[in-house]
Amino acid sequence: MKKYxxxxxxxxxxVCKVKGGGRHYRQNIDHIAKGLVPVQTTRGRxxxxxxxxxxxxxxGWEIKEVSE
Numbered sequence: 001m002k003k004y005x006x007x008x009x010x011x012x013x014x015v016c017k018v019k020g021g022g023r024h025y026r027q028n029i030d031h032i033a034k035g036l037v038p039v040q041t042t043r044g045r046x047x048x049x050x051x052x053x054x055x056x057x058x059x060g061w062e063i064k065e066v067s068e
Contacts (some may be wrong), residue, residue, distance in 0.1 A: 003066045004046035005017075005038050006053065010060040015039045015049065024049075040066050 005027070006015040016027045016036040025036060032038070039049075048062040052063040 002043065003040040004043055004063040005040055005066055006046055006049050006061055008053075008058065008060045008062070009062050011058060015053070026053075 007013065008026075011022070011026075012029050013026045014029050014032070016025050017023065017039050018025075018033055019035055019037050022041060027033060027036060033039070039046075041049075043063070050061045050063050
């Protein structure tokens with residue numbers, strides 16, 4: 001199954017989560033805080049999260065397929 005990440009190239013950000021689940025956080029792509037990992041999810045969930053971030057926060061969020 002393909003997995004996707006949610007990124008904002010303009011803000012150089014990626015959506016991350018606490019290892020093992022939990023809340024989501026927006027982090028700088030080059031400086032992800034200790035204990036966080038990038039969210040990798042299905043296309044449908046990634047699109048829903050992207051749409052939410054674009055409408056409620058900053059625009060420019062998009063999904064990116066993760067290479068295996």
